Amino acid sequence: MKLADIAEQLGGLLEGDGDLEIRSVAGLKEAGSGDLSFLANPKYAAQVATTKASAVIVPLDWDREVACALVRCGNSDHAFAQAAELFYEPVPVPPAGVHPSAVVDESAQLGEGVSIGPNCTVEAGVVIGANTVLQANCVVAYKSVIGADCMLYPLVSVREFCRIGDRVIVHNGTVIGSDGFGYAVQVDGSRTKIPQIGIVVIEDDVEIGANVAIDRARFGKTRIGKGTKIDNLVQVAHNVVIGEHAVMCGQSGISGSTTVGARVIMAGQSGLAGHLEVGDGAIVGAQAGVMKDIPAKDFVIGSPAMSHMQTKKMIANMVTLPKLKEKVRQLEADVATLKRG
Structure with a gap:
């Protein structure tokens, strides 16, 4: 299926070669030539630059230059789900x-x-x-x-x-x-x-x-x-x-x-x-x-x-406990030295 046709069905903005032949969908890490991938979580934005996918669905505000073609969509996660359906072979419905x-x-x-x-x-x-x-x-x-x-x-x-x-x-x-x-x-x-x-x-x-x-x-x-x-x-x-x-x-x-x-x-x-x-x-x-x-x-x-x-504050305080314990131990030692003096 041509990338231009996919972008049109998704209502996305195509950047790149619309004549690319897309054969399947895959994650950013697993994708190869002929695959369409997507970015929904900013945590994985760096992977767009290294993916081997032919094209990637990205949010509308994507602002990084990459080598592959892009399809900008308002909701890239939802758009990828729609794209996956285009390549999904449905299981036959059991007969009545x-x-x-x-x-x-x-x-x-x-x-x-x-x-x-x-x-x-x-x-x-x-x-x-x-x-x-x-x-x-x-x-x-x-x-x-x-x-x-x-x-x-x-x-x-x-x-x-x-x-x-x-x-x-x-x-x-x-x-x-x-x-x-x-x-x-x-x-x-x-x-x-x-x-x-x-x-x-x-x-x-x-x-x-x-x-x-x-x-x-x-x-x-x-x-x-x-x-x-x-x-x-x-x-x-x-x-x-x-x-x-x-x-x-x-x-x-x-x-x-x-x-x-x-x-x-x-x-x-x-x-x-x-x-x-x-x-x-x-x-x-x-x-x-x-x-x-x-x-x-x-x-x-x-x-x-x-x-x-509240829980995050408690966890942060727990992380500092070893340092606090060491500080108390040092203060106790200083007090004991003062008493002996």
Whole structure:
């Protein structure tokens, strides 16, 4: 594909040879002749000068001279995603219908164009909307509801009574509606199971990564808000409520009955204790351990998590502790010398 054609489709400003033939996309380090790369993070700006890519997508305000062709875009990250789609070979959509090896209860309601893959199980009372795809070995349990245009990749389990909206994507191995972690402690220290009789509600346009566990509510609903994106290996406990367009990065987790506002970002390996409130637009830094409520738009890091400015000051002070310790030791020695004198 000609670079000029790509720039036109991206709405970018071309600088360089528009007749360059672009065959693929790649990162700045990995790219070679015929590749299109991009710069989204200023941290990697120096690599633009050394990349072997034929062309690079850069921000509009790029001000360095380089040997390769450039495509200036308002959002280079988004533009590169669009460019990648031009070279992506889409996986064929499974055909509509029920695979012979699938087990579908006669009471289940399947919308027009639904595809049920090999070895799937669809139990009694299930409703599945139009054009939804269940790939191999998925299980949709009793009276669950899945909306239209959803994609469930292999080995996804949707437990009984759960509800999934439209255009939801769920990746391999995820379990929606497993029992919440609830036990009553007896006098002798043993624990007896507390029935988990609630459900999980996944709203429209949510994407859930691989091997995610979203627990059903003890009573009521565990809810994932519209447009929320959940990475791989994430735990969402019972009765958690997540607002619209939130982001949970890999290995993060939320304990029971915590409410997370809209557009909240939880970075990798961060964790929220139970029964907390996290305000809209808050950011929880990587590996942060949150023990108390977070106001809207706050940014917390550390464990226990605190405002990022406060934590940075504490870390800076910790770095100076060895020097301070040595200074105190010297002062003690000076005092002892004065006493002997």
